[in-house]
Amino acid sequence: MKMLYLLLLIFITLISFTSNSFAYLDPGTGSIILQAILGFVAASIATITLYWNKLKNFFKKLLSKKDKKPDDF
């Protein structure tokens, strides 16, 4: 059983080396975590901006309607 586990480990190690063609480059775990956070921050900012703009437009419309009312009569 132990032998089988060892062979499996060697197999996985070999696979992981050959599948990663850029093994010569050290991407750095820290960099990946940072990118994940930056990605989240960027996505959050984009979502907040979207809703903020929607909210702004809503109030703009509301205000412009109020402004127009006296002219309608």
Add this chain to the structure above:
Amino acid sequence: MIFDKGSFRDQAGKVFYSNNKVYRIINKEGLNRLHYIIEKNIIEKSINDNYLIQTKLVEKKNFSEEFSKDDLIYEHEKIPYISYPYEWSFSQLKAAALHHLDFHLYLLDLGATLIDASAYNIQFIGHKPIFIDLLSLKKYEDGEYWTGHKQFCENFLNPLILQSKKGINFNNWFKGNLEGIKTQDLNNILNFTDKISYNIFFQVYLLSKFEEKSKNSEIKIESKLKKKFPKKSYCSLLKQLKNFIKGLKPKKSKTLWENYSTTNTYDKIEEKNKIECVKKFISKNSFDSLCDLGCNNGLYSILSLQNGCKKVIGFDYDLNAVDQAYNFSCKDQLNFLPIYFDASNPSTRIGWNEVERKSFNDRANFDCVLALAFKHHLSLAKNIPLDEVVMWIISLAPKGLIEFVPKSDETVKKMLEIKGDIFKNYTEENFEKYIKENGKIVSITNISKSGRKIYEFER
């Protein structure tokens, strides 16, 4: 066929030289990587848009050597002078960083990406930065992370921040570390107020904390990689870095030679004589490449280009002067590359097996050398024997000009004021003798009343 000794990190291909031309073998693995790039004509597009070095596919039958049937051979335009990031000034590294980011964004737009972010993949042709590593290109896979991010920070971002925030030149540190400046080292140098900046907080402070954490504890990278990194975020990260780098300025300290051309000790008539002498010499020869030792802000380099020389590489150990010279080169779109160089401690062979990055002597291949108001700084300021200085200058090119500055000159007097005259060999007679030992004197031009003379030599 000679293989480039620095071209070993990527197993998918290799650079080699044959008949004074530069080629790259792409093997089966490399071909798989470039399949999409070739199919979508991305190489041609990148060349036409001035991002990638001129590259063309050549036939294997042109070579006497045997290649594997899957190999592809590309020919690259030869870079006039290979320079390294530790030899660039702030503006040059900044231009290279922006070129890298622009090219990466351009590729992402075409569905491709870059696998690394090495500053050594950027070279300068005159003032223009250009990307040289074809095998760095690959197809963009949806959700992939920027694998070159850490390398980009160390090679480009951190050295620029170091100079911009702390006024510390990155060059000698970079040369010592080869891969640039580590984020953790930079984080230790920056103070609290520096880290208030959004980009420095994320790219330096937070990144160094994560790197530290990943070293000390077992973070499973696989689980992180399973989460996709949206392309939008990828592009915005590159754009953000681009805008940040664009705004970085060097924290300047006044240096001695920066204003040399306006504050030097010789008068205008002497300068006029010197200009005339250089003009005459350059015009009567048609030099392809010229080496300007102690180029300062590039006055005589530019003069040489205006008088028929095709390209000039300027060398100076004052980084502010190099920066100024580079900005002049950019402004007038010149084939002039000034680089940081300390003749008393030139770039040596470094990297793996001491051959990865070439030394100054390995790369020195010039038609002409100018050493104007230069050699006394080596002989008198650095105590290097005059005969060795003359021999070294003459070894650089078959023709050239060397200025002799006598001890009666104001500059030399100032230099010897504290040191005292400990240089008995520093005489005009000896100087002439040393030239004759290594070549011949073609002409001697008096340029000043103080006894400065320009010697034209041939070997």
